[in-house]
Amino acid sequence: MRHSGGIEMTDHIAGLRISHVVQPIARPVSDAKVATGRQVPLAAVDMVFAEITDEDGTTGTGFTYTLRAGGTALQALAEEIAPMVIGARGADVQRIWEMLGWRTNSLGACGAAFHVLAAFDTALWDLKARRAKLPLAQLLGSFRDGVRVYNSGGQYLQASIDEMSQAARDSVARGIGGIKMKVGQPDWREDIRRIEAVRDAIGPDVALMIDANQQWSRAEALAFCRRVDGMGLEFIEEPLDARDHAGHGALAAQLVTPVATGEMLASYDEHAALIAAGGARVLQADCPRIGGVTPMLRVMELARSQRVALAPHFVMEQHLPLVAAFPTEGWVEHFDWLEPLFNERLEIRDGRMWVPDRPGFGLTMSDTAREHTKRSVTLRDSPEGGD
Structure with missing residues (x-):
């Protein structure tokens, strides 16, 4: 529990889980790029989920995705930068986005770096709306x-x-x-x-x-x-x-x-x-x-x-x-x-x-998502906390 000006602050991020989920498509699909030999049929969607929990126990869930290649790379990058989020105030969504953006700046201000930022950012917006008890x-x-x-x-x-x-x-x-x-x-x-x-x-x-x-x-x-x-x-x-x-x-x-x-x-x-x-x-x-x-x-x-x-x-x-x-x-x-x-x-x-009337995006991960998880990593704040 943090304190600021004598007021207890419970919105600091206390833990998060990063998960690589592969969701198969029942019938692989083809577009014009497949017809001309530039692509292969799409058979699955690779997802990286971020579940971010604050000190009050509220959890926000976000995700990013990639098609055909890159899921393992997105998961690895997400795991690498995730410790930066621990201890930050969950309400400071734009500040956290800038912080993560500069940490991944050498990868370019786009591409895989921004895909990974999206998993954290959507989870933080979901968390912010859930704390406000409002649909996003x-x-x-x-x-x-x-x-x-x-x-x-x-x-x-x-x-x-x-x-x-x-x-x-x-x-x-x-x-x-x-x-x-x-x-x-x-x-x-x-x-x-x-x-x-x-x-x-x-x-x-x-x-x-x-x-x-x-x-x-x-x-x-x-x-x-x-x-x-x-x-x-x-x-x-x-x-x-x-x-x-x-x-x-x-x-x-x-x-x-x-x-x-x-x-x-x-x-x-x-x-x-x-x-x-x-x-x-x-x-x-x-x-x-x-x-x-x-x-x-x-x-x-x-x-x-x-x-x-x-x-x-x-x-x-x-x-x-x-x-x-x-x-x-x-x-x-x-x-x-x-x-x-x-x-x-x-x-x-x-x-x-x-639009659902549930808080945030109004969605929670299912047992199927857990079953289709290739890798999952959980981080926790230290007992002492600290900004």
């Missing part, structure tokens, strides 16, 4: 109780038209409000056939998005996007290399359909460069990839000031309260891949995902 969305200043939700899981390139169409119908029947499908086939005509089939399956009133996963050159992107520009799509995602900001800006200026991108960017500065180039009318920032809630709030303010829409990539578990706290309507992306790792489920109905 309310702590941040919520604008709405439910966020529009679209599904991406059933419309990958390995799925046949029949499989894809049925998955889309099932999602709509469940209450999901939009469907996103993968494109980028070697023959663009096949992409058009698949788009038309999904549109027929879901009807004219459900939002439809397409995702090329950085597949095309500038010329190819312009040709394809012009072909689909009159099809009423909600957005066209990643038509170009993720860091071709100028190319995305030039393409977006020639289309009626909004261009969406940003999921692969790994810092505030990269998002600022993308927006300055006019490369995204829909920003798909990824909270774990840019370092957690702390930098995500800065990106959200940038998007707000430039009148850019928000539709974060993946991890609906973290993005739901953030989009609920964004002034204008956005989207969250539904994947059920991570659901087994949590005891709770997020409610979907009427085209929206609803």
Whole structure:
């Protein structure tokens, strides 16, 4: 128990646990990068969880993730810097982010370092909201109780038209409000056939998005996007290399359909460069990839000031309260891949995902998460404490 000015302080961090969890995907999925031989099918998601406990016994849970490679490296780096967090005040979230950011600065202000920072940062925000007995969305200043939700899981390139169409119908029947499908086939005509089939399956009133996963050159992107520009799509995602900001800006200026991108960017500065180039009318920032809630709030303010829409990539578990706290309507992306790792489920109905009324993110790790843990390390404060 610390004391400050005669007041007992119980929010200092007394312990934490870092866990590397590997969650398999029931059916491996393929996008355009797999179709062209640049990637292998995605079969699992590597997660690093941080569970941070203060002196009062309150625990905040956060996580980060990586796809296909890097989980062991993220766990090792998290273990290396974790002792810095012990003894710090849990409420000093931004201060701790800066402290960890400078410790990992030699790795670059992005990439693996920011992935690891995200695990600690999201756990600290969860802890802060739990201490306040508020859902994170309310702590941040919520604008709405439910966020529009679209599904991406059933419309990958390995799925046949029949499989894809049925998955889309099932999602709509469940209450999901939009469907996103993968494109980028070697023959663009096949992409058009698949788009038309999904549109027929879901009807004219459900939002439809397409995702090329950085597949095309500038010329190819312009040709394809012009072909689909009159099809009423909600957005066209990643038509170009993720860091071709100028190319995305030039393409977006020639289309009626909004261009969406940003999921692969790994810092505030990269998002600022993308927006300055006019490369995204829909920003798909990824909270774990840019370092957690702390930098995500800065990106959200940038998007707000430039009148850019928000539709974060993946991890609906973290993005739901953030989009609920964004002034204008956005989207969250539904994947059920991570659901087994949590005891709770997020409610979907009427085209929206609803913010839970539980404190923090409203999620706790399940027995399945413990079973899928490859390595876990626990640290504790010394009995004497000390700042």
